[in-house]
Amino acid sequence: MLRTLGAVAALTLTLPNPALADGHQTLLENAAIVDVETGNIRRGQNVLIEDGRIAAIGSRIGADSGAERIDLDGAFLLPGLTDSHVHLTSRADKHGLRRLTVSTPRAAISGVANAKTTLEAGFTTVRNLGAPGYADIDLRKAIDEGEVIGPRIVGAGQAISITGGHCGDATSLPYEDQIKGRAADGPWAARQKVRENKKYGADVIKFCATGGVLSPNTTINAQQFTLEEMKAITDEARALDLKVAVHAHGPRGIQSALDAGVDSVEHASMITDAGIAQAVEQGTYLSMDVYVSDYILSEGEAAGILEESLAKERQVGRFQRERFRVAVEAGANIAFGTDAGVYPHGTNARQFSKMVEWGMTPLQAIQASTVGNADLFGMSDEIGTITVGKFADFVAVPENPLDDVSVLEHVDFVMKNGAVYKNTLAD
Ligand code: ARG
Numbered sequence: 001m002l003r004t005l006g007a008v009a010a011l012t013l014t015l016p017n018p019a020l021a022d023g024h025q026t027l028l029e030n031a032a033i034v035d036v037e038t039g040n041i042r043r044g045q046n047v048l049i050e051d052g053r054i055a056a057i058g059s060r061i062g063a064d065s066g067a068e069r070i071d072l073d074g075a076f077l078l079p080g081l082t083d084s085h086v087h088l089t090s091r092a093d094k095h096g097l098r099r100l101t102v103s104t105p106r107a108a109i110s111g112v113a114n115a116k117t118t119l120e121a122g123f124t125t126v127r128n129l130g131a132p133g134y135a136d137i138d139l140r141k142a143i144d145e146g147e148v149i150g151p152r153i154v155g156a157g158q159a160i161s162i163t164g165g166h167c168g169d170a171t172s173l174p175y176e177d178q179i180k181g182r183a184a185d186g187p188w189a190a191r192q193k194v195r196e197n198k199k200y201g202a203d204v205i206k207f208c209a210t211g212g213v214l215s216p217n218t219t220i221n222a223q224q225f226t227l228e229e230m231k232a233i234t235d236e237a238r239a240l241d242l243k244v245a246v247h248a249h250g251p252r253g254i255q256s257a258l259d260a261g262v263d264s265v266e267h268a269s270m271i272t273d274a275g276i277a278q279a280v281e282q283g284t285y286l287s288m289d290v291y292v293s294d295y296i297l298s299e300g301e302a303a304g305i306l307e308e309s310l311a312k313e314r315q316v317g318r319f320q321r322e323r324f325r326v327a328v329e330a331g332a333n334i335a336f337g338t339d340a341g342v343y344p345h346g347t348n349a350r351q352f353s354k355m356v357e358w359g360m361t362p363l364q365a366i367q368a369s370t371v372g373n374a375d376l377f378g379m380s381d382e383i384g385t386i387t388v389g390k391f392a393d394f395v396a397v398p399e400n401p402l403d404d405v406s407v408l409e410h411v412d413f414v415m416k417n418g419a420v421y422k423n424t425l426a427d
Contacts, residue, residue, distance in 0.1 A: 025067035031077035049392040052418035080124025080393030082373040087341030095304040104133035115150025117346035122395035122411035125152040130159035137201040157202035165224040166212030187232035194236040210253035221250035230260035269320035287337030291351035293317030295343035325359040336369035352405040362405035392418040
């Protein structure tokens with residue numbers, strides 16, 4: 001518990017949904033509860049919810065309580081889905097040079113709409129790995145205060161880049177010069193960026209250890225930051241009780257990030273066998289966004305993605321999926337991270353079937369998005385399983401997702417913190 005306190009204090013100490021009065025009870029009746037740890041299904045279960053948390057679970061629980069009742073009619077009930085890599089403030093139709101038209105306040109406004117869409121798609125907690133001007137932190141606050149609707153956010157604030165790097169300081173786009181402040185060179189400058197993020201409310205630190213697909217004038221293979229700088233970032237984050245997520249495609253950047261002891265490698269596209277073995281050994285999570293390539297290569301050009309970026313995607317997309325299969329076979333910790341924002345928010349769940357296509361069982365893919373991410377976020381005491389005491393965050397679907405994981409692309413019921421955000425089960 002203590003271990004998680006620092007990282008999630010800001011989240012857990014905030015109010016449950018203000019719409020729900022103290023002592024409010026809700027009873028979910030006749031659920032087929034999916035135990036995401038074992039794959040067992042318990043039918044005919046009731047779940048009693050009090051003050052936004054799970055108070056009791058059982059076949060006859062709450063039958064004579066005064067709780068408000070919701071009949072799930074035998075639907076499959078799972079913990080709320082989570083995504084370890086989103087950009088709520090980004091829009092999938094504003095890529096490449098179109099980004100020049102998006103101011104930070106405009107991005108924040110998009111974030112409000114995207115947060116609602118994401119929650120209604122069943123994602124009750126997301127890790128936002130980089131936003132301009134700390135817009136994700138303000139979004140988190142507005143959601144926690146009940147002002148706008150959205151998932152619980154674990155926010156990175158501003159991702160940290162080298163000068164001229166992926167993560168907000170790529171060259172070629174003059175606009176990047178106007179949003180200075182994300183680049184740091186040298187261990188102390190990098191530490192300062194970690195401190196600055198902490199100061200403005202970040203829950204997790206994100207930095208970029210290689211170039212990227214979507215940033216002009218960066219290359220996937222090029223390492224960003226020396227090992228010394230990466231160690232400084234990780235060490236500073238540890239001192240401030242923050243976890244570290246690192247963007248990395250090419251093998252050298254991935255290797256240094258693993259050596260620096262980061263908590264998750266995002267993309268991990270060209271991770272070597274040795275890198276996978278090291279990730280397994282250290283328990284490092286691999287947050288491999290194996291769906292997004294389909295969007296980039298089919299809709300990307302129309303969305304403004306530059307030819308230079310499309311060429312990089314062709315180089316990395318399939319390779320990443322092949323490495324994903326090897327990582328799954330090796331038993332690596334796999335997070336469910338999608339990079340939503342590059343593609344449309346609310347379609348995050350499309351990645352489940354991609355993960356199954358590339359080597360996971362449906363249960364493993366669901367585990368990545370529930371128990372796995374909960375562990376990565378340092379929130380295992382709060383989310384990830386249907387357990388008494390945890391947040392009342394759920395999705396429900398009429399069909400069994402362990403038979404066909406794609407049913408999660410259209411959830412019929414969404415609850416977060418005990419409040420219902422969607423219920424079309426009876427339709
Ligand atoms: N934001 C990432 C980047 O620009 C997207 C990479 C997507 N491609 C992939 N195959 N995962 O690098």
